[in-house]
Amino acid sequence: MTEVGSARRRKEDARLITGRTQWTDNIQLPGMLYVAYLRSPMAHARIVRVDTGPARREPGVVAAFSGRDFAQEQGSLPCAWPVSEDVVIPDHPPMAVHEVRYVGEAVACVVATDRYKAADALAAIEIEYEELPAVLDMAEALTDTAPKVHEAGNRAFTWRFGNGDIDAAFRDAPVVVDRTYVQQRLIPSAMEPRAVVAATDGDAFTLYSATQIPHILRVMLALTTGIPEHRLRVIAPDVGGGFGSKLQVTAEEVLALLLARRLGRPVKWTESRSEGNMTVHHGRDQLQRISVAAERDGRLRGIKVDLLADMGAYLMLVTPGIPLLGAFMYNGIYKMDAYDFGCTGVFTTKMPTDAYRGAGRPEATYALERVMDELAAEVGLDPLELRRRNWIRHEEFPYTTIANLTYDSGNYEAATERATTLFGYDKLRAEQADRRERRDPVQLGIGVSTYTEMCGLAPSRVLGSLSYGAGGWEHASVRMLPTGKVEVVTGSSPHGQGHVTAWSQIVADALGVPFEDVSVMHGDTAVSPRGMDTYGSRSLAVGGVAVLQACDKVKEKARQVAAHLLEASPEDLEFAEGSFRVRGTGAGRSIQEIALAVFAAHDLPDGFEPALDADATFDPENFSYPHGTHLCAIEVDTETGQSRIRSYVAVDDVGKVVNPLIVEGQVHGGLAQGIAQALFEEAVYDADGNLLTTTMADYLMPTAADLPDFVTDRTETPATSNPLGVKGVGEAGTIASTPAVVNAIVDALRPHGVHDVRMPCTPERIWRTLAGVRGGAA
Amino acid sequence: MIPAAFDYVRPESLAEACEALADAGEDAKVLAGGQSLLPLLRLRLSFPSTLVDVGRLTELHDIRDGGDHVFIGAGATHYDVVRSPLVNAACPLVALAAATVADPAVRHRGTFGGALAHADPAGDLPAVAVALDCVFTARSANGEREIPAAEFFVDYLEPALAPDEILTGIRVPKLGPGWGYHYEKFHRTAQSWAIVGVAAAVRRSNGVVEEARIGLTNMGPTPLRARGVEDALRGAGIHPAAPDDGGADPIRDACGEAAAGSSPPSDLHAQPDYRRHLARALTHRAVRAAARA
Structure with a gap:
């Protein structure tokens, strides 16, 4: 182990700091059109009338649509974490059809030959709203007389968890401290704003997006749009940060595909920072009541937590699960006899919250x-x-x-x-x-x-028990090329973390090859067929381990070939510094020599497939x-x-x-x-x-x-x-x-x-x- | 950036620029460093018909000694001003305040005259200009005129410039020996606007304040001169008395009315009562620092 633990400079950085990157917004395709969205200026309103006709007559405009034009095919943006039996998942059209529920919600769009014309033509769209009352305060939203964000009311879900006798812990407790804290709403500010490009070639679609989750996105977009999964390729090119904000299936991604399908031409949308502040999902926004019962000497007896969590106007990909990721953490590093947790998710007329x-x-x-x-x-x-x-x-x-x-x-x-x-x-x-x-x-x-x-994140079985819609495994492929170089395909999808460098270090040690001889591919579902993507500090602890396990499999295959070539039994070989040697004799073969021998396939063990590669999927037992x-x-x-x-x-x-x-x-x-x-x-x-x-x-x-x-x-x-x-x-x-x-x-x-x-x-x-x-x- | 459509001209001389501005009519805007105007265009808060770009007119970039004043060309960048030996020697308060404008990138692009012509009371330079009684020079196709700082800032983002006038430079009077200076800026992040700022120049002699000039940033729709404090400071002892001697602090007392006559804004960063409190506290700090400088 020499590479793991060393402060290698990142392979990624020379490209990043010299501007030789390919962000989604840099992608140019022949015949490309540009999309601009008209967004609701009201927190809550009924859409009385929309007329996109005048916008269609503006210079350079190819098409203009309102939510009604896509009502039959746009589906509902997915929520993959129905946390409880009582959870209410309201319909969430990518472009609003009848009602808007937060400022910034898309109501119409213009598609034009350049982004300036698209933006200019928005002003020509005629739209009439009938204002409805805004719902902003969580506690008020839960009262009987509060105006409703959705028909079903403002309570999104309730969720309880507990262990130990909480009443006993608080009964006669010498010390009780009871506090309420405000987790203010935050706006994730990735350096690269969101951007999406969709292209179609007959019935096949390619979506480029500044996303953290190309694999999950592909599944979700296939389910939402009806485009068959095998005809949809999702590419996350260079992605400039996410912090959770790009762990999402956005309206703009769905609509990019629908617009490309409707118009038969590639379309691009890139948000401005101000548009992003309004419409990138927000983070936090909870009201936390926490009570601790303790002995006079400070030893904890128990903790009670009661949360109100602001969902915003809709439940997005993992919105309701976010406060529950904290449910198991209010005890921290401390020992106590009892714990009780309750959370109520609340709808308001604000931008939805989600992972941050x-x-x-x-x-x-x-x-x-x-x-x-x-x-x-x-x-x-x-x-x-x-x-x-x-x-x-x-x-x-x-x-x-x-x-x-x-x-x-x-x-x-x-x-x-x-x-x-x-x-x-x-x-x-x-x-x-x-x-x-x-x-x-x-x-x-x-x-x-x-x-x-x-x-x-995380053990698939645990995620399943929490009603999360997917598993938490990660996949990797490692293949040795004929010249002894190594290609790694990872299901993890980096957007600034340095996977290429870290994975190269892991592979260099595992296979005994130089750090420089490893390249890492990611972020394209045509290249990396399986993955659970990057969030929740999971890349190294899950994806990195998958890389190591794939390397181990490659090494075992190489050992079979080395044993065959050296006429020794595999158990008599030791592997060090990239070579298999017969213990005691010094005779050996480097892993690069073995890679070439496998490629030539002139002299391989009986039944050995001439490929020095392996796949591995790691699903941890624990967080x-x-x-x-x-x-x-x-x-x-x-x-x-x-x-x-x-x-x-x-x-x-x-x-x-x-x-x-x-x-x-x-x-x-x-x-x-x-x-x-x-x-x-x-x-x-x-x-x-x-x-x-x-x-x-x-x-x-x-x-x-x-x-x-x-x-x-x-x-x-x-x-x-x-x-x-x-x-x-x-x-x-x-x-x-x-x-x-x-x-x-x-x-x-x-x-x-x-x-x-x-x-x-x-x-x-x-x-x-x-x-x-x-x-x-x- | 996706601004609304506009016409763009880049004249080769100041005279041509004046012509172009006159021709373009009332809705034209002068573009120099662009550090204030471009954000307004980006947000579509401003819809000029024409931008007359004076950014490359080197005749506006001069910083020169005018005998009893320093003339700073409107097109000099903040960085030029901060680095100028002449400005630092003859009117250091200007350099001190310019060094706090936004961040290094803005200071290298943004111009001294542009920031003043923008007339944002939250900007750092307007308060300095009124404190020092600077004189603004403006040119139009009809000739040049001078505007004293006290008349230049008409209202929020509204300078006393006619639509066809270009600010060409600012005369900063040399105050002479015996003066100390300080600019006290209170803000939440290094790049953000001043919540309140205080520009102070103090002339001292024999342990007392002989004369003071104080300008306030962001305490109303225009930069303000704290004349009441200036008057109260005349003759005030610089050093507070020891606690055993009653602890009298004439400078602090004199600054107690720093917010008088102000009408500070209410925004996300501060309410008016807090700004008034800050004006008092920061004026005291600025005057004390200037008196010791």
């Missing part, structure tokens, strides 16, 4: 780690000491939690020890005490987050459970409310590391995204249901200039649930950092009587919170 980096787990971790700090304050313990008293000790693994997951491995003591040392915990606490003593207008807060997450300890020090200016992160230490345990550079990059990006939720980002709708944050001037995404230098380190406790010992790192930073930051802000202000600041913790909100507890007028 972490998907359910950041929300759970936030509420838990926030309330642990509140409990620490209540019982008078240092927040780290409270956690020590409750966490699973390293010698207790594997450990079955109160949420019925079995954590295979972990070492919370080691990660915490390392983090506190790097952070200078005691010294910062001393400085904090000094500033409090001096009544310094700039106070110092220290925030703790000891998180874990379930990732590597993987990265964990870590994050510590954040924040200075809060109590006069202006401005906060500044002074230092941030992240010690993560993501198991075995294939490429430390890639892990580092994932941690940095994840921290930025989690800190963004804590301090900067929020999708804001006004009282009429208009999205106010449609540009980057209003939706404040931080850049490197707004973030501190991160101190990162790792402990390495291998996962036992897969042969690579890896756990996944795509979401860890996002999950851990949000509570670390808000805990630090509240910690800074606790002597002022502050117990919470709603996210994002803007300067104004901090100032108002302080003004409120001072009792003064703001």
